[in-house]
Amino acid sequence: MSGMRRPVAVIIGMMGAGKTRVGKEVAQMMHLPFADADNEIERDAGMKIPEYFAKYGEPEFRKLESDVVLDMLEDFDGIFSLGGGAPMTPSIRQGLAEYIADGGKVVYLMADPKEAMERANRGGGRPMLDGDANERWKKLYKERDPVFRQVANVHVRTYGQTPQVAARKLMEMIDQRIVHITGATIEPYDVRIGEGVMSQLAQVLGDKPSKVALIHTQPVQRHSDRARTLLRQAGYDVHDIVIPDAEAGKTVEVANGIWQRLGEEGFTRSDAIVGLGGGAATDLAGFVAATWMRGIRYVNCPTSLLAMVDASTGGKTGVNTPQGKNLVGSFYTPAGVLADMGTLASLPNDIFIEGLGEVAKSGFIMDPEILRILETHAGELRSFDGATFLDSGLKDVLAELIEHTVGVKAYHVSADLKEAGLREFLNYGHTLGHAIEKLEHFRWRHGNAVAVGCVYAAELSHLLGYIDQDLVDYHRSLLGSLGLPTSWNNGSWDDVLALMHRDKKARGNKLRFVILESLGHPIHLENPPADAVEEAFRRIQR
Ligand SMILES: NC(=O)c1ccc[n+]([C@@H]2O[C@H](COP(=O)([O-])OP(=O)(O)OC[C@H]3O[C@@H](n4cnc5c(N)ncnc54)[C@H](O)[C@@H]3O)[C@@H](O)[C@H]2O)c1
Numbered sequence: 135m136s137g138m139r140r141p142v143a144v145i146i147g148m149m150g151a152g153k154t155r156v157g158k159e160v161a162q163m164m165h166l167p168f169a170d171a172d173n174e175i176e177r178d179a180g181m182k183i184p185e186y187f188a189k190y191g192e193p194e195f196r197k198l199e200s201d202v203v204l205d206m207l208e209d210f211d212g213i214f215s216l217g218g219g220a221p222m223t224p225s226i227r228q229g230l231a232e233y234i235a236d237g238g239k240v241v242y243l244m245a246d247p248k249e250a251m252e253r254a255n256r257g258g259g260r261p262m263l264d265g266d267a268n269e270r271w272k273k274l275y276k277e278r279d280p281v282f283r284q285v286a287n288v289h290v291r292t293y294g295q296t297p298q299v300a301a302r303k304l305m306e307m308i309d310q311r312i313v314h315i316t317g318a319t320i321e322p323y324d325v326r327i328g329e330g331v332m333s334q335l336a337q338v339l340g341d342k343p344s345k346v347a348l349i350h351t352q353p354v355q356r357h358s359d360r361a362r363t364l365l366r367q368a369g370y371d372v373h374d375i376v377i378p379d380a381e382a383g384k385t386v387e388v389a390n391g392i393w394q395r396l397g398e399e400g401f402t403r404s405d406a407i408v409g410l411g412g413g414a415a416t417d418l419a420g421f422v423a424a425t426w427m428r429g430i431r432y433v434n435c436p437t438s439l440l441a442m443v444d445a446s447t448g449g450k451t452g453v454n455t456p457q458g459k460n461l462v463g464s465f466y467t468p469a470g471v472l473a474d475m476g477t478l479a480s481l482p483n484d485i486f487i488e489g490l491g492e493v494a495k496s497g498f499i500m501d502p503e504i505l506r507i508l509e510t511h512a513g514e515l516r517s518f519d520g521a522t523f524l525d526s527g528l529k530d531v532l533a534e535l536i537e538h539t540v541g542v543k544a545y546h547v548s549a550d551l552k553e554a555g556l557r558e559f560l561n562y563g564h565t566l567g568h569a570i571e572k573l574e575h576f577r578w579r580h581g582n583a584v585a586v587g588c589v590y591a592a593e594l595s596h597l598l599g600y601i602d603q604d605l606v607d608y609h610r611s612l613l614g615s616l617g618l619p620t621s622w623n624n625g626s627w628d629d630v631l632a633l634m635h636r637d638k639k640a641r642g643n644k645l646r647f648v649i650l651e652s653l654g655h656p657i658h659l660e661n662p663p664a665d666a667v668e669e670a671f672r673r674i675q676r
């Protein structure tokens with residue numbers, strides 16, 4: 135389907151939900167064309183729908199509807215609204231599933247049933263409501279609502295809202311970017327990126343959990359307040375759990391404190407966890423979710439750039455131990471990730487820049503578009519200011535960067551959830567990076583340590599004849615232009631080497647690294663010569 139024209143969004147919903155009214159409004163706001171499937175069908179058939187129904191019956195109508203909808207899915211690039219019953223036809227459901235798989239957005243417009251029923255009855259002309267219209271509408275709602283929920287990848291509740299307010303909400307949802315994570319051993323889930331996506335928290339959590347533990351740190355209180363309000367409005371019993379900030383929260387003692395609370399408050403297997411904050415908070419929340427009753431549902435709401443592009447996705451959860459970084463944990467997939475870019479408005483500049491370390495890493499190992507964006511916008515990124523970026527051109531640049539970086543993560547995680555080989559490439563720069571973090575008592579930020587670690591890995595690749603000096607220099611100049619460190623000189627080689635032996639890629643007493651064969655092409659390096667490993671270290675000390 136790629137390369138064809140395709141709708142920016144497809145709207146589905148019950149008769150009377152306002153699909154046409156709201157759809158037209160959104161199209162106007164976004165300067166896009168609008169099409170209504172029923173109008174297209176009438177044009178094709180050369181008659182009104184009630185007439186077509188009367189003449190040929192519902193099965194023939196559904197066939198024609200399916201042909202028209204499937205054509206439009208491949209040849210229309212605006213906002214496309216479907217008739218109420220269209221998603222009940224299997225061929226249309228299939229078409230919508232393919233459209234979603236190709237990055238499309240099927241929006242279920244969820245209006246208040248009472249309002250929608252009244253609107254649907256006004257004016258008549260709806261063959262599906264012949265007879266007792268209210269009873270027919272309710273029966274159809276019962277059949278269709280569960281299907282609509284399943285078919286759509288975006289749910290928008292418009293209860294009591296004017297078409298303009300509903301349209302603005304819908305536009306926000308359409309503007310979001312969605313990266314779909316799937317794989318043979320993964321329950322599929324989406325990473326949603328954009329301003330306001332946190333409002334989909336209840337949709338992603340689903341209706342099974344009744345209790346939700348909202349795990350967060352204090353500096354993101356303003357965002358956890360919003361999450362708590364959203365969760366309470368959706369009817370969950372919310373338990374607020376504040377953990378120590380940053381790496382101090384990633385300990386087994388903190389996890390133990392939460393296990394005790396979950397026990398006291400009666401959390402069962404059908405309840406859930408929301409992890410909200412930087413990567414340390416989402417790593418800890420995921421670990422608690424993975425271990426409580428051997429695994430309960432969890433959703434991540436990352437609020438730092440690093441957590442959005444990396445930590446919140448992929449299911450690596452865990453805690454540090456006195457011996458090193460992330461030494462205890464599990465691979466446990468979240469039910470969804472909501473990367474609400476609105477939360478970045480409170481992110482300090484230095485923590486934003488740190489996140490660029492993991493972004494650049496993803497560029498070095500796989501995606502040249504990431505490197506292009508970083509090079510082009512280095513100055514703006516370096517002077518990131520949370521207070522102003524949402525109203526600046528940087529917002530779209532950043533959305534693009536986050537989507538690409540999550541795409542790199544998704545590619546590796548989908549193929550190799552438990553890190554048997556390919557996923558290790560995401561660890562580029564981490565062998566030394568984790569050692570630096572540990573030796574700096576976690577006062578060095580993770581992304582900064584990874585940036586130095588990437589330069590180290592590049593030096594090692596060069597020393598072993600894989601890459602030329604230019605590519606090593608490129609690492610230094612790109613990372614430096616973003617405000618990231620490229621050298622470290624605060625620890626002994628013996629300490630570094632001992633910590634690198636505890637890295638999870640090591641096997642027995644043999645070190646293993648990820649290095650580059652060329653830009654975008656990482657390889658595994660097994661048991662490299664000791665002198666090269668040490669010489670590369672000497673080179674990052676300068
Ligand atoms: N699981 C994974 O795959 C994975 C991947 C990469 C990194 N990580 C882990 O993630 C952690 C690093 O994540 P991080 O860089 O987000 O650090 P962090 O979690 O320590 O957060 C950094 C600081 O920023 C604050 N903060 C976060 N969002 C904020 C916001 N919107 N406004 C104001 N303050 C905010 C935090 O409270 C904290 O003080 C490390 O522990 C690292 O090991 C895990």
Ligand SMILES: O=C(O)C(=O)C[C@@H](O)[C@H](O)[C@H](O)COP(=O)(O)O
Pocket residue numbers: 444448450459460492553557558560561564638
């Ligand atoms: O997702 C992965 O796999 C990664 O390696 C991503 C890394 O960026 C991340 O820092 C991760 O937490 C490192 O994991 P570890 O297994 O080396 O502790």
